[in-house]
Amino acid sequence: MPSPLGGDWTSGLMHTDQQTLEQIVAAVVKKHLAAPIEMRPAETAARVTYLSESIITADLLKEQINGDRRFQISEKAILTPSARDLIREQGLTWTRVTTASTVTSATFLAAVVTAGPQVMRAMEQLGSDWKLDLLESPASAARLAVSAVSRGEYAGVAIVSGQPRLAACLANRSPKIRATVVNHSEDVATAMNEMGANVIALDPANIGMFAMKTLLQRFSKQNPQPPANWETTSRLW
Structure with a gap:
């Protein structure tokens, strides 16, 4: 609809609203980036705990895996009977690392x-x-x-x-x-x-x-x- 003052007043109003919206969004983003925040990812990728000790006991497992369901041990590490019992009781999964991984890109x-x-x-x-x-x-x-x-x-x-x-x-x-x-x-x-x-x-x-x-x-x-x-x-x- 033409404005009494000339021009299309609806397009002017829409343009003003869009500018206001963009200013509000920019202000909110600036506020939240102003200070460090604790990063809390909604979903953390599953990790595998690596135990470097040469003898793996049940107590060591309880201390190190901290709720993880999977873990890895070194090539020559020994799992004690108590550790094997704990693995069976809690349904844990473990693998033995036979060779050390090498750095290929990021060091x-x-x-x-x-x-x-x-x-x-x-x-x-x-x-x-x-x-x-x-x-x-x-x-x-x-x-x-x-x-x-x-x-x-x-x-x-x-x-x-x-x-x-x-x-x-x-x-x-x-x-x-x-x-x-x-x-x-x-x-x-x-x-x-x-x-x-x-x-x-x-x-x-x-x-x-x-x-x-x-x-x-x-x-x-x-x-x-x-x-x-x-x-x-x-x-x-």
Whole structure:
């Protein structure tokens, strides 16, 4: 219908409504991306727990598999009678890894529990050396780190979580893991020199995009190796 002022007033009204709608959507998106949020995927891909210990007992299984129905053990690992009883009772499925997996593309893994815009932007700029995986808790990130490093799938893992100390503590339950908490790229250099850290845990709350990118790049500059006396030191207790 023509407007008394001339032109089609209905198209003008529709155009105004569309502009308003777009402004509202943009404001909502900006609000939700303003701060880090805990990533809670609706559906987490099924994972297989890897046990690197040479003797697998029922108590070890209960502690490590944490509700998982499947697990893997090393080529020469021994399942004790109590472990086999537990497997039968709970209907668990296990396989033996006969050869270590080799790194074919990404060498380092970012196990991200707490994600924000700076985390995603940093990961985008790190390139093909890094792979990103979203996890639902520090415990699941620690389990993934232990499995990935023990099997040789990745040279190192960075756990990005609001609870970095918990994640590092859980990962260090495996004798193959040398995990520590870092806050700056200087911490990474120290951890690499002192203990050859192969897992680092960091809280992204106070780390900007550039600082996070620099920290992760420093971690991936060299293949983490334990100090010469690490085997002796790790047996002190």
